[in-house]
Amino acid sequence: MEILGSIDKDACSTWLEINLDNLRHNIHELESLTQKPIMLVVKANSYGLGLVDISKAAEQAGVAWLGVARIEEALALRVAGVKCNILVLGYAPPKRLYDAILADIALTVYDREVGEAYCSEAKAVHGKIRIHVKTDTGMGRLGFFPSEVADFLRWAKAQRQLKVEALITHFACADDPSQPSTRLQIDEFNQLLVKLETEGLKPGMIHASNSSGTLNFPEARYDLTRCGISAFGIQPSVTTPIPDTFKPVVEWKTHLISSKILPPGHGVSYGYSYHTKKAERIGVIAIGYADGFRRRTGNYALVCGKRVPVVGNVCMDQCMVNLDTVPEAKIGEEVVLIGKQNGEAIKVEELAQDWGTITYEVICGLADRVPRFFIDSSSKNGKTSK
Numbered sequence: 001m002e003i004l005g006s007i008d009k010d011a012c013s014t015w016l017e018i019n020l021d022n023l024r025h026n027i028h029e030l031e032s033l034t035q036k037p038i039m040l041v042v043k044a045n046s047y048g049l050g051l052v053d054i055s056k057a058a059e060q061a062g063v064a065w066l067g068v069a070r071i072e073e074a075l076a077l078r079v080a081g082v083k084c085n086i087l088v089l090g091y092a093p094p095k096r097l098y099d100a101i102l103a104d105i106a107l108t109v110y111d112r113e114v115g116e117a118y119c120s121e122a123k124a125v126h127g128k129i130r131i132h133v134k135t136d137t138g139m140g141r142l143g144f145f146p147s148e149v150a151d152f153l154r155w156a157k158a159q160r161q162l163k164v165e166a167l168i169t170h171f172a173c174a175d176d177p178s179q180p181s182t183r184l185q186i187d188e189f190n191q192l193l194v195k196l197e198t199e200g201l202k203p204g205m206i207h208a209s210n211s212s213g214t215l216n217f218p219e220a221r222y223d224l225t226r227c228g229i230s231a232f233g234i235q236p237s238v239t240t241p242i243p244d245t246f247k248p249v250v251e252w253k254t255h256l257i258s259s260k261i262l263p264p265g266h267g268v269s270y271g272y273s274y275h276t277k278k279a280e281r282i283g284v285i286a287i288g289y290a291d292g293f294r295r296r297t298g299n300y301a302l303v304c305g306k307r308v309p310v311v312g313n314v315c316m317d318q319c320m321v322n323l324d325t326v327p328e329a330k331i332g333e334e335v336v337l338i339g340k341q342n343g344e345a346i347k348v349e350e351l352a353q354d355w356g357t358i359t360y361e362v363i364c365g366l367a368d369r370v371p372r373f374f375i376d377s378s379s380k381n382g383k384t385s386k
Helices: 020-034 043-048 051-061 071-079 094-102 112-124 146-157 181-198 211-216 348-355 359-364
Strands: 014-019 038-041 065-068 085-088 106-109 129-134 162-168 205-207 225-227 250-262 280-285 300-303 306-311 319-322 334-341 344-346 372-375 383-385
Touching: 014 020, 020 038, 020 051, 020 211, 020 225, 020 372, 038 051, 043 051, 043 359, 051 065, 051 071, 051 372, 065 071, 071 085, 071 094, 094 112, 094 129, 106 112, 112 129, 112 146, 112 162, 129 146, 146 162, 146 181, 162 181, 211 225, 300 344, 306 344, 334 348, 348 359
Parallel strands: 014 372, 038 065, 038 225, 065 085, 085 106, 106 129, 129 162, 162 205
Antiparallel strands: 014 250, 250 280, 250 334, 280 319, 300 306, 300 334, 306 319, 334 344, 372 383
16 A cells, blocks of 8 residues: 555554664564574564565665565566575466576475476576575475485486576574473584585575574574564563564554544444443444454554553444543544553554564564555655555
8 A cells, every 4th residue: 555755643443563774673683693694584564563674674784685485476576676695485387487597596305306397497588596495394395304404406406507696494483491392403404514514415405594593593593584573672482582682673553533422331343242331432433343353352453652451343444442541632543553652562562462463473464554654864854664
């Protein structure tokens, strides 16, 4: 959704404020912490925050790589003028090989058949594709078993159409450092690296750690770290906090659009799951489950710097709040779903816990129809909007 001009909260029903200055700050903090280059993972529309604007800000901050899930995301970045290294972390259809070669995009190979298909397509267009070879050290998802890697690398290095750039793996439980499985995966990966080094097959770059692995297992930072959610100032899990120096990148806001007194015993919203217990001041805010606000009991929002409960079922485009504790609230008042207001705050981590999910799902679930406003001191007026 395109919004013209600089940020104008009064022009929108609900919106996201995304602070690109804080993003760049967090990237530099990660680089300082790890002393390694960063691959910023921007898959899923940069976890819901805006693929192109986030990626351009990250490139400006000096990230070495951008990681995406799909070739379509990578090509969109190239069309937008992003020039840094891009890796497709998931599957790319072989029919897109020519596009990947032309756009200088690296692909992940995790299966011999996939590698052969890429090689065949590259040969047909007289091109060469950059690949990162993935090994499954315990995730049980994509990747060669460690025992298969050496044979594949021998074959791949003999193919003129393939340029092997890296060996990679992915951790299943890095967000919980008390789990022994991550160190078992690291041990298995390291044993493989020793074997490949001995046989002269070790690729020039090694990477394994996502945000959780980067924060919890310094020994697994290797040559590059693949950070996503931590760079957005959000902790990956309850057991993996981010450093205090990191800054939040996203705030989610809306407006109070109605306010009235309902008599005792009055039903509120679809299904009348809530009835007023006395005469209550009930407000309506312009946010609903179509925007990504979960349809559940127990939600809350910040109005005039105070937490107010959401009452009744969340509707598609609106929901109701009890305003008895904020009699000063007026129609048009700014309401915060994620972020700070007058010293009070609602964090993504808190919503994730309340919704019984993970922080990733909260922000990835923010709907496309919600405008994203980008706060950026490097732009002409300090703010951009999309």
